[in-house]
Amino acid sequence: MSKFAKLASFASLGLVIIPSLLYFAGSLELDAMKWAILVGTACWFIAATLWMSH
Amino acid sequence: MTNTSDADALTKSSSSEFERERVPDSALLGDSKFWGMYAGEHAAGTEFMIGPLFLAAGASLSDLILGLLLGNFLAVLTWRFLVVPIAMEKRLTLYYQLERIAGGSLVKFYNLVNGLLFCFLAGAMVTVSASAVGVPFGVVFDVPANMFGFSNWQFTSLVVIVGITIAVVAAGGYERVAHMANIAAPWMIAVFAVCGIVSLGQMQVTSLSAFSRGDFWSDAIAFVQEKNGPQTFSFWQIVVFAWLCNGAMHFGMADLSIFRFARNKSAGWAPAVGMFLGHYVAWISAALLLAALIKLTPELAIGADGKVSANPGVLAFQSLGWTGIICVVIAGWTTANPTIYRAGLAFQGIFPKSSRTAMTLVAGIVSTVAGAFPNLSAQLLGFVGTYGTVLGPMGAVIFVDFYLMKKFGLREEYAVHSHSRMNVAVMVAWLLPVAVGLYFILVQGLFAAYAVIPCWVVCAVMYLLLSKFIQKPNRF
Numbered sequence: 001m002s003k004f005a006k007l008a009s010f011a012s013l014g015l016v017i018i019p020s021l022l023y024f025a026g027s028l029e030l031d032a033m034k035w036a037i038l039v040g041t042a043c044w045f046i047a048a049t050l051w052m053s054h
Numbered sequence: 055m056t057n058t059s060d061a062d063a064l065t066k067s068s069s070s071e072f073e074r075e076r077v078p079d080s081a082l083l084g085d086s087k088f089w090g091m092y093a094g095e096h097a098a099g100t101e102f103m104i105g106p107l108f109l110a111a112g113a114s115l116s117d118l119i120l121g122l123l124l125g126n127f128l129a130v131l132t133w134r135f136l137v138v139p140i141a142m143e144k145r146l147t148l149y150y151q152l153e154r155i156a157g158g159s160l161v162k163f164y165n166l167v168n169g170l171l172f173c174f175l176a177g178a179m180v181t182v183s184a185s186a187v188g189v190p191f192g193v194v195f196d197v198p199a200n201m202f203g204f205s206n207w208q209f210t211s212l213v214v215i216v217g218i219t220i221a222v223v224a225a226g227g228y229e230r231v232a233h234m235a236n237i238a239a240p241w242m243i244a245v246f247a248v249c250g251i252v253s254l255g256q257m258q259v260t261s262l263s264a265f266s267r268g269d270f271w272s273d274a275i276a277f278v279q280e281k282n283g284p285q286t287f288s289f290w291q292i293v294v295f296a297w298l299c300n301g302a303m304h305f306g307m308a309d310l311s312i313f314r315f316a317r318n319k320s321a322g323w324a325p326a327v328g329m330f331l332g333h334y335v336a337w338i339s340a341a342l343l344l345a346a347l348i349k350l351t352p353e354l355a356i357g358a359d360g361k362v363s364a365n366p367g368v369l370a371f372q373s374l375g376w377t378g379i380i381c382v383v384i385a386g387w388t389t390a391n392p393t394i395y396r397a398g399l400a401f402q403g404i405f406p407k408s409s410r411t412a413m414t415l416v417a418g419i420v421s422t423v424a425g426a427f428p429n430l431s432a433q434l435l436g437f438v439g440t441y442g443t444v445l446g447p448m449g450a451v452i453f454v455d456f457y458l459m460k461k462f463g464l465r466e467e468y469a470v471h472s473h474s475r476m477n478v479a480v481m482v483a484w485l486l487p488v489a490v491g492l493y494f495i496l497v498q499g500l501f502a503a504y505a506v507i508p509c510w511v512v513c514a515v516m517y518l519l520l521s522k523f524i525q526k527p528n529r530f
Contacts, residue, residue: 026255037375053233
């Protein structure tokens with residue numbers, strides 16, 4: 001469980017960083033990028049809480 | 055600037071065990087603990103405030119990039135070669151070392167000053183958090199002309215609500231907030247980097263040549279200067295500010311309390327991660343947020359007084375949407391909370407019979423009052439320099455006591471050996487240079503960070519000379 005949560009939390013960080021790079025490269029609209037990093041943020045706090053609370 | 059993290063939990067839990075004794079070998083920690091701690095500690099709410107202030111003050115982009123690089127490097131060296139050797143040799147807290155050198159009464163006064171400065175720092179964070187909370191409600195963050203002027207009543211009400219909430223949470227318990235900050239730290243560092251990437255994208259600075267031309271930056275500075283009047287912020291101001299904005303922690307030796315747990319001297323390099331993520335990437339990214347706001351929606355960068363002001367909430371919201379708001383609130387909250395907690399502990403040191411909860415609430419009220427004056431947070435560049443000027447010289451006392459007293463035939467840790475509650479040599483050596491430094495900062499308008507090292511050196515020399523006259527060998 002903890003291993004999966006760690007993996008999910010790192011993927012969430014990717015969901016925060018990668019959309020910004022895609023926006024920078026002109027491959028993603030600003031609004032879509034904002035929603036993507038918000039989802040990444042929510043996922044990070046759920047996944048990181050699961051393994052960092054132990 | 056500082057945030058809560060492993061270090062606070064580490065310092066708090068361990069200090070209750072080793073507050074007045076050497077840290078035993080069994081309690082020493084490996085380097086990784088320190089790297090993790092400093093990474094989180096310097097990704098704080100203040101970064102959202104400080105970064106844009108460089109642009110608003112007229113710093114050039116190349117000066118900022120190179121100046122921060124050099125200044126942060128010097129800060130890391132100071133931690134490694136000034137703080138760590140003493141911390142690992144003595145393995146005592148700053149407060150206990152000071153008590154042994156300066157006496158209990160003087161340490162109480164130091165605690166009062168320290169606590170009040172903590173409250174002003176927390177107040178700036180309350181302002182930052184309130185600026186973000188206000189964005190969804192359309193509450194505007196106006197910076198008044200006077201240093202002690204209020205913003206509009208809606209913003210002031212928001213500051214009171216945010217300040218009281220933070221104070222009550224800090225008074226109620228520390229561990230939950232420290233835990234929350236630990237969880238948020240890696241995400242916050244990522245969001246700081248994203249701020250810079252998105253801002254550059256918004257300004258269509260997507261190539262190295264566009265970045266190196268720097269038109270987006272010089273246009274933003276021209277806009278600020280047109281509204282706020284001409285200002286300059288030189289390369290050396292940037293270097294000295296980056297070096298000494300944490301002057302109380304390294305020159306002032308506050309981080310002796312952290313590094314007393316270090317197993318290896320190499321732990322002293324750990325502040326590098328905090329400096330180059332928090333005080334480099336984050337500051338530059340936050341400055342880029344303001345440049346993007348000025349380019350895309352300049353009307354949002356102008357306050358009611360017609361001047362450009364850095365509103366962290368608006369800056370983050372325009373580039374990152376709700377993630378930006380969440381980041382500013384969490385960054386401000388997780389910085390203000392431990393700072394109020396530390397201020398409460400400092401006040402409790404003055405009134406040992408009082409409860410920690412009561413003293414934390416007192417610290418929270420003082421912080422909230424400070425937060426209600428937005429100009430204090432707008433003056434953060436000056437404030438942190440003043441903070442280092444006031445507290446830094448006490449580090450000189452510890453340095454002289456550790457390295458020079460025996461060499462000059464003097465007694466180290468004089469207060470404990472002479473059973474004195476007040477070492478006059480320390481008191482004069484600390485307060486006189488600080489008073490002169492404050493005069494130059496507050497009256498003559500000296501850039502505050504410039505005063506840190508002169509005050510530190512004068513304090514060291516005075517402490518040595520005064521000890522020569524004051525110490526009485528027959529008292530031992």
